[in-house]
Amino acid sequence: MSSHLFSTSTNGETHPLTYRLREDRGYVDLDEFEQKDGYEALRTTLRELSPDELIDNMKTANLRGRGGAGFSAGVKWSLTARGDDHPRGYIACNADEMEPGTFKDRLLLEETPHLLIEGMILAGYANNAYRGYIFLRSEYVLAAQRIERALAEARKAGILGSRVCDSDFDFDIFLHTGAGRYICGEETALINSLEGRRANPRSKPPFPGQSGAWGRPTVVNNVETLCNVPAIALRGGDWYQSLSGGRSDDGGTKLYGVSGRVKRPGLVEMPMGTTAGELLELAGGMRDGLELKTWLPGGGSTGFLLPEHLDLALDFDTIGGAGSRLGTGLLAVVAHNQSVVSLTRNLEDFFARESCGWCTPCRDGLPWAARILHALENGEGEEGDIELLESLASNIGPGKTFCAHAPGAAMPLETAIKHFRHEFEAGIRHRQREAHAEPIPVGSV
Amino acid sequence: MDMNTPATGNTRVSKASQSNLIASSDNRMHDFVLSDEERHEIEHEMTHYENPRAASIGALKTVQRRRGWVSDGAVIAISDVLGIPASDVEGVATFYSLIFRQPVGRHVVLVCDSSSCHLTGHDELRDAISGELGIGPGQTTEDDRFTLLPVCCLGACDRGPALMIDDDLHGPVEPNEVAALLERYS
Ligand SMILES: Cc1cc2nc3c(=O)[nH]c(=O)nc-3n(C[C@H](O)[C@H](O)[C@H](O)COP(=O)(O)O)c2cc1C
Ligand code: SF4
Ligand code: FES
Numbered sequence: 001m002s003s004h005l006f007s008t009s010t011n012g013e014t015h016p017l018t019y020r021l022r023e024d025r026g027y028v029d030l031d032e033f034e035q036k037d038g039y040e041a042l043r044t045t046l047r048e049l050s051p052d053e054l055i056d057n058m059k060t061a062n063l064r065g066r067g068g069a070g071f072s073a074g075v076k077w078s079l080t081a082r083g084d085d086h087p088r089g090y091i092a093c094n095a096d097e098m099e100p101g102t103f104k105d106r107l108l109l110e111e112t113p114h115l116l117i118e119g120m121i122l123a124g125y126a127n128n129a130y131r132g133y134i135f136l137r138s139e140y141v142l143a144a145q146r147i148e149r150a151l152a153e154a155r156k157a158g159i160l161g162s163r164v165c166d167s168d169f170d171f172d173i174f175l176h177t178g179a180g181r182y183i184c185g186e187e188t189a190l191i192n193s194l195e196g197r198r199a200n201p202r203s204k205p206p207f208p209g210q211s212g213a214w215g216r217p218t219v220v221n222n223v224e225t226l227c228n229v230p231a232i233a234l235r236g237g238d239w240y241q242s243l244s245g246g247r248s249d250d251g252g253t254k255l256y257g258v259s260g261r262v263k264r265p266g267l268v269e270m271p272m273g274t275t276a277g278e279l280l281e282l283a284g285g286m287r288d289g290l291e292l293k294t295w296l297p298g299g300g301s302t303g304f305l306l307p308e309h310l311d312l313a314l315d316f317d318t319i320g321g322a323g324s325r326l327g328t329g330l331l332a333v334v335a336h337n338q339s340v341v342s343l344t345r346n347l348e349d350f351f352a353r354e355s356c357g358w359c360t361p362c363r364d365g366l367p368w369a370a371r372i373l374h375a376l377e378n379g380e381g382e383e384g385d386i387e388l389l390e391s392l393a394s395n396i397g398p399g400k401t402f403c404a405h406a407p408g409a410a411m412p413l414e415t416a417i418k419h420f421r422h423e424f425e426a427g428i429r430h431r432q433r434e435a436h437a438e439p440i441p442v443g444s445v
Numbered sequence: 446m447d448m449n450t451p452a453t454g455n456t457r458v459s460k461a462s463q464s465n466l467i468a469s470s471d472n473r474m475h476d477f478v479l480s481d482e483e484r485h486e487i488e489h490e491m492t493h494y495e496n497p498r499a500a501s502i503g504a505l506k507t508v509q510r511r512r513g514w515v516s517d518g519a520v521i522a523i524s525d526v527l528g529i530p531a532s533d534v535e536g537v538a539t540f541y542s543l544i545f546r547q548p549v550g551r552h553v554v555l556v557c558d559s560s561s562c563h564l565t566g567h568d569e570l571r572d573a574i575s576g577e578l579g580i581g582p583g584q585t586t587e588d589d590r591f592t593l594l595p596v597c598c599l600g601a602c603d604r605g606p607a608l609m610i611d612d613d614l615h616g617p618v619e620p621n622e623v624a625a626l627l628e629r630y631s
Binding site: 101 | 500537540541544560563564598603612
């Protein structure tokens with residue numbers, strides 16, 4: 001069973017990520033992939049482009065990292081330590097996908113692993129890497145089987161290994177499956193995990209592109225980011241940038257999606273800069289009798305937005321300017337009768353549990369915030385709790401912790417209080433007595 | 446659930462076993478022997494990395510796949526194959542939530558408790574499962590048939606509330622479908 005797609009297209013000019021998907025939504029094997037231009041970008045690039053030319057294409061494309069941080073992939077690649085003074089390193093594909101509300105990489109991994117493999121080889125060529133690792137979360141069992149199958153097909157066909165497609169370039173890819181823990185998706189924690197260590201993040205600098213896995217240059221990119229590379233290599237950076245058709249400065253298309261109480265949750269490949277309103281419409285709107293109260297634009301570590309933000313372009317700068325983050329670009333919608341306090345409690349429980357425990361503000365601050373939220377959810381909050389939550393959130397914000405996990409936890413908390421302070425106030429015991437109000441409903445409603 | 450203890454509970458167990466590992470000279474722990482198949486799988490996995498340590502998570506999973514969980518003896522046997530201290534293997538085993546350092550049921554039920562499933566009915570689903578099995582998260586049924594664990598977003602948010610039983614993904618699962626679903630796993 002696959003994710004529902006709102007619409008599909010077999011046009012590679014407009015849908016570089018999904019045009020090869022099968023109608024039955026099964027595995028696209030090597031034969032079928034090659035019939036649909038697969039590995040054409042790789043062969044052409046190895047013949048005609050230098051690594052620097054490929055990186056220039058990537059920069060022009062303005063492909064911004066689809067793992068959530070939105071850093072330009074071309075710029076990242078241009079900073080990788082390359083050349084005679086540096087050992088050849090690695091491409092690490094981040095397929096850890098555990099961000100609450102995010103279900104896009106699963107589709108690419110299960111249905112077109114060859115597209116990822118092609119993207120990784122091209123990334124290897126550009127960054128002078130000799131090996132790739134696909135860091136896959138353990139629960140993606142079907143994806144693991146399909147990736148292993150695709151790797152075997154590619155090796156047998158001379159697409160992986162020494163002399164990739166009869167060129168002078170050698171590159172191989174291994175699948176590494178994880179064993180749980182959200183923090184593995186943080187790029188330096190991922191590298192520690194790949195090395196067989198506990199997944200605590202590493203300090204930066206040095207950035208992985210200088211010194212990553214086993215001390216060698218390591219480029220960490222998200223699955224969706226890497227899956228965009230073949231089309232950019234084949235059709236050029238200008239073409240890719242223009243895909244977003246004036247809606248956004250960010251280039252290309254995006255696998256957007258919607259979850260929550262909508263009529264038809266699912267995914268769709270659309271130009272960068274598509275609006276949440278358009279996506280909500282494609283999802284059939286809210287289920288009958290429900291109104292949209294608020295929404296998260298791209299995972300649990302993004303900030304709450306309101307119905308009035310539905311017309312904003314879903315790109316990194318626009319959503320950043322509205323006090324949130326695009327994150328992974330998969331909307332989670334909250335209905336009018338669902339409790340924001342309860343949802344925020346759920347998110348902070350998640351972040352508290354998934355803290356790696358390395359630094360105090362995160363390890364101790366998040367469980368503290370979660371405890372207060374439990375109390376507010378149950379109508380047992382105390383005077384001052386909301387102010388305490390605000391101060392906790394500001395103490396785990398950007399720059400105050402070792403990695404971006406805690407700042408990610410701060411964002412939904414801060415924005416929930418900003419937009420829905422009255423819901424939090426209603427959870428304070430004292431105020432309720434004064435108002436003779438009924439306790440607020442608990443749970444997910 | 447107490448917010449200070451990881452939900453899977455394996456850290457609680459491992460604290461005790463870690464001190465066992467370091468302090469004990471109990472020879473019974475060495476009774477554990479890796480099967481040839483397990484050893485070959487681990488040795489093959491080692492060739493994928495720059496050094497043997499990197500295969501530690503894979504090695505733990507190799508053992509767990511066949512035995513359901515990772516015993517103290519298995520930790521030592523793995524450390525022998527990899528040539529790294531047992532305490533390092535133990536440190537890894539206890540960090541990752543899907544490595545089980547205590548026995549689990551024949552079937553592991555992973556219920557997604559992340560935000561999108563919260564919005565689509567996780568609480569009701571969890572209660573239905575707990576009611577059906579008579580256990581809470583982190584516990585195993587008396588007949589050793591099921592262990593119930595919460596899990597991070599399963600990347601199936603469009604099919605929430607979602608869960609996995611062993612290697613199978615299910616979703617959306619309505620509370621009234623729980624009994625029939627569990628029945629399929631004997
Ligand atoms: C706590 C945490 C979890 C993360 N999880 C993921 C993840 O599962 N997948 C992912 O691609 N990026 C994740 N990231 C972002 C990565 O650190 C990194 O920015 C990304 O993999 C880089 O690839 P990109 O530039 O192609 O997006 C996470 C970051 C943090 C702080
Ligand atoms: S912010 Fe949290 S997850 Fe990141 S290093 Fe510190 S304790 Fe670990
Ligand atoms: S939140 Fe449950 S599958 Fe994503």
